[in-house]
Amino acid sequence: MIQVKSKQPHVGTTIFTVMSKLATDMGALNLAQGFPSFNCSPELIDLVSFHLKKGHNQYAPMAGVPALKEAIAEKTADLYKVNYHPENEVTVVSGATEALYAAITAVVRPNDEVIVFEPAYDSYAPSVELNGGILVYITLKPPHYQIDWEVVKQKITPQTRLIMLNTPHNPTGKMLSMSDLNYLAEIVRDTNIFIISDEVYEHITFDGRPHISLMMHPTLQERTFICGSFGKTFHITGWKIGYCLAPKDLSVEFRKAHQWITFATSTPMQYALADFLKKPENYLAIPDFYQKKRDKFLSCIQSTRFTYTPAEGSFFQTVSYSGISEENDYDLAIRLTKEIGVASIPVSVFYHQKNDYKILRFCFAKDDGILEQAGERLRKI
């Protein structure tokens, strides 16, 4: 029998699969995995159906349907006052996960160092490792998860090729500020370091806080791949449609990777999204929609014994249970699913050494009834 020598020996079943299965088995409320419990706009479904019937069923152009690339470029120019050329600088891909992988593949060679802040979204590390890159972690700690840019400066070496950022941030709900961008710009000036900015939650921001995209800083924009996703914005995580915005030279290399990963992305979905983006209210209404969800969840957990700082963005709220239990976060998340019927994600899984700061992550992209029931159950602790 031929033996497979795993290229990813440390990768097993993810916590998301474990918790979702446990939630289903136990009939628990699933506030673990990050997807909405509600459906997308019926208009969007009608648009897909329209384009399916119209015969938009063959391969899309490699870099995306022109109408969608144009709509993304227009939305970006309106919101952030930055122009990306739809022809050369906007690429539609199969979800932000692909965008991240393609961008990493475009620039990381074996033994290049990649700075990753943790807690980190789980695809970053394996994507770097599969490209032979060396992970250089910087640990951010609760409750503020603040980046110390002096530490970042010290981690830079001649081998540093890439810095990965995520704002608004999963799992912490934190957002970068313009002052963060200024520090970063100073650090990478006169280097050949690229940046990947994962901005899939760009429209999910709270308390009037504007999303600060890396593209808004001109000297960072030149070296940055912005990775976006329609999954989070339009409640269509199952469609897996994302995009990458990057200056022309970066986009050329990005597309070389994209074309060997998936080549092109679902055609009728792209046409439907192009039409849907023509109405800016479809995305401009999202912050308000999710503000209500976050506030609802906070009111539901207000009289529990958990402590928390309200999330600034994303659809996740982290809570500390250090005043409640000594258990590690993994065990507690499992116990809460089994005993009170609420599934969450232990934040230690987002650290490569599984740092346990006694924090759980709840996803509040759920119907109000589910959030209310979760609050009732969490009050029992």
Ligand SMILES: Cc1ncc(COP(=O)(O)O)c(C=O)c1O
């Ligand atoms: C921070 C972050 N980046 C990327 C993704 C993946 O996005 P997509 O579903 O478009 O691949 C997720 C999904 O949970 C995420 O939370």
